[in-house]
Amino acid sequence: MLYISHRLEEIFEIADRVTVIRDGEYVATSDTKSVTEEQLIAWMVGRNVDNLYPKFHVDIGENVLELRNVNQEGVLKNINLNLKRGEILGISGLAGSGRTELAEAISGLTQIESGEIILNGEKVEIKDYSSALEYGMVYVSEDRKEKGLVIPMDIKENITMPILQKLSNSKVIDFQEERTISNHYMEQLSIKAPSIDSIVGNLSGGNQQKVAIAKALACKPKILILDEPTRGVDVGAKSEIHRLISQLAKEGLSIIMVSSDLPEILGMADRVCVMKNGTIVKTFSREEATQEKVLAVSL
Incomplete structure (x- = not known):
């Protein structure tokens, strides 16, 4: 059986061997009994992830x-x-x-x-x-494909969809400003795609989620x-x-x-x-x- 998943608990529970592929390239193979979760994460990400839950100090206000x-x-x-x-x-x-x-x-x-x-x-x-x-107040749905994004549209169209009125002058969209805003959030959120013109449906789940968050952040x-x-x-x-x-x-x-x-x-x-x-x-x-x-x- 060939089982494809990024849920580590499933891999360690049922698999005899695990192979990691990243960005379309083979990375490594190991018996699951011979590899740690930390090593598997490092292979998947391409670097050591010291903290899955980075928590910054914040002076919480009123x-x-x-x-x-x-x-x-x-x-x-x-x-x-x-x-x-x-x-x-x-x-x-x-x-x-x-x-x-x-x-x-x-x-x-x-x-x-x-x-x-x-x-x-x-x-x-x-x-x-x-x-x-x-x-x-801005809400990011748990169901990005059905309620958060328009999958057949591109990244920039998804990000700026809620703010088109602000981007419009006499009902004409300022396409240059649309590209500027979209490029800003694509860089800030490290959305991995060839460009802001890439179709959202072609992105990985993680990058789709980043687009959904970028769409929310564009609303300030x-x-x-x-x-x-x-x-x-x-x-x-x-x-x-x-x-x-x-x-x-x-x-x-x-x-x-x-x-x-x-x-x-x-x-x-x-x-x-x-x-x-x-x-x-x-x-x-x-x-x-x-x-x-x-x-x-x-x-």
Whole structure:
């Protein structure tokens, strides 16, 4: 059986031998019993990855977002949370706990039935995603192919899609500015492609995810909501995305990170909110949070 995967736990669980291919070229082959996870990662990435979860020191500031007793019938129950400037707030929980539903409610993709949303100390009404964008909240979906990107279009068209109105003068798009902005984010996020004219559908999963994040950053968000930001990407792209998230927080962006990857949540978040049956059952500080504690309240 030939089994192709970038999930290391699967490789070590079922494979007898492992061969690494990078950028279309053969790298190495080894018995799985004779290679470590660190060595395999180094072969896959082309360098040693010392830290999959780079976490920069950030002076966390004041509250920028508060949810007070937010409810959606049959979905969310009495949600109370706050997000601070420069903070990475992790949302954890088992499948069906309401993680994605909470992210979509905050960003106006679904309507809350009761409760309050407070931005910078003032109560706001977020009627839809457009109004969320106006308040500086941007959501990156867990499903980049169906909800995050237009796969048949090129990189620049995807990145600038939400800001075409800003790029337009008398309803004519400034194509030079579109290219300037797209090249900036392609460089900042290290998107690997021949050019900004490359079709997104031809990119790897990791580079597609970077395009989805670039599309969000082009909106100049104040609050970035990331739903499963590294799902389906290889370990090298995962490390790069984590480093970018840390850098954005250091620059003052407030980030909500929804993830089913518990090591990712523990490695990146300043606080961890654990959800169960549509409500937040516990919030841990970074120092308090462990896999055992988070799982214990998730079950």
